Amino acid sequence: MKNHIVKIISTQIVTHDVMRFTVEKPEGYTYTPGQATQVSVNTLALKNEKKPFTFTSLNNQKHLEFIIKIYNSHNGVTKELGKLKAGDELIIHDVWGAIKYKGKGVFIAGGSGVTPFIAIFRQLYSENNIAKNKLIFTNKTESDIILKEEFNEMLGKSFINILTDENKDGYENSRIDMAFLKENITDFTQNFYICGPPEFVVDISEALKSLGAKTDAVVFEK
Ligand SMILES: Cc1cc2nc3c(=O)[nH]c(=O)nc-3n(C[C@H](O)[C@H](O)[C@H](O)COP(=O)(O)OP(=O)(O)OC[C@H]3O[C@@H](n4cnc5c(N)ncnc54)[C@H](O)[C@@H]3O)c2cc1C
Numbered sequence: 001m002k003n004h005i006v007k008i009i010s011t012q013i014v015t016h017d018v019m020r021f022t023v024e025k026p027e028g029y030t031y032t033p034g035q036a037t038q039v040s041v042n043t044l045a046l047k048n049e050k051k052p053f054t055f056t057s058l059n060n061q062k063h064l065e066f067i068i069k070i071y072n073s074h075n076g077v078t079k080e081l082g083k084l085k086a087g088d089e090l091i092i093h094d095v096w097g098a099i100k101y102k103g104k105g106v107f108i109a110g111g112s113g114v115t116p117f118i119a120i121f122r123q124l125y126s127e128n129n130i131a132k133n134k135l136i137f138t139n140k141t142e143s144d145i146i147l148k149e150e151f152n153e154m155l156g157k158s159f160i161n162i163l164t165d166e167n168k169d170g171y172e173n174s175r176i177d178m179a180f181l182k183e184n185i186t187d188f189t190q191n192f193y194i195c196g197p198p199e200f201v202v203d204i205s206e207a208l209k210s211l212g213a214k215t216d217a218v219v220f221e222k
Helices: 077-081 111-126 148-158 178-184 198-210
Strands: 004-015 018-023 036-041 051-054 064-069 089-096 105-110 134-139 159-163 191-196 215-219
Touching: 018 089, 036 077, 051 064, 051 111, 064 077, 064 111, 105 111, 111 134, 111 148, 111 191, 134 148, 148 159, 178 198, 191 198, 198 215
Parallel strands: 105 134, 105 191, 134 159, 191 215
Antiparallel strands: 004 018, 004 089, 018 064, 036 051, 036 089
């Protein structure tokens, strides 16, 4: 396995607990939108603490981008990532598959589980090929929605936002269960891509399977 030490170019706040990291891209480093790599902080104490994160940038961009939810409630890697600044170093490893675009379909994400879909949608949008794809994105509150404006711009009416802990105009307030899926989806032969916490992925995959769908799913451990 090849390790690459990369400098952070900039960090930016995305939501109250999500940050964007723009980092150097190693020479010749490429990946397919939806793929991830193990990342660690390049210090003596942390360099062996690797956690998976998804590339949100595209191959034709100069730098790599990660969008990362920071868990400040316990002493994990993301808490340390949240303290980093431009000039600090990360170690990135081999590229490996998470979700890969296989054709038009419905993308269902819970919270930071939307990250593999960011590069996929950005790629499709840049190729003018995003039509007929749909994103169903569920969050606790409006303030948790990652890249709301960008998804709106890319997907328009095909961006469906659900808030589970807040009732607000313009948002669905529902669980993604069998009834919701039947109401919002007519074609269960298309592709389904699911990404989120374990119980979210299992519940939705089961509901979709019983409606006749084939799914491609990734579990994000919280
Ligand atoms: C393929 C893949 C790609 C991913 N891409 C992204 C991405 O692009 N962006 C992103 O934000 N995330 C992504 N994730 C999720 C990300 O890897 C995890 O959020 C991250 O590893 C958490 O690291 P941590 O060390 O901060 O937390 P960990 O220490 O790994 O915390 C997670 C574990 O700690 C437990 N835990 C949680 N809170 C507490 C607490 N307060 N006290 C004690 N224990 C607790 C959880 O139950 C869990 O078992 C991805 C995951 C996968 C599998």
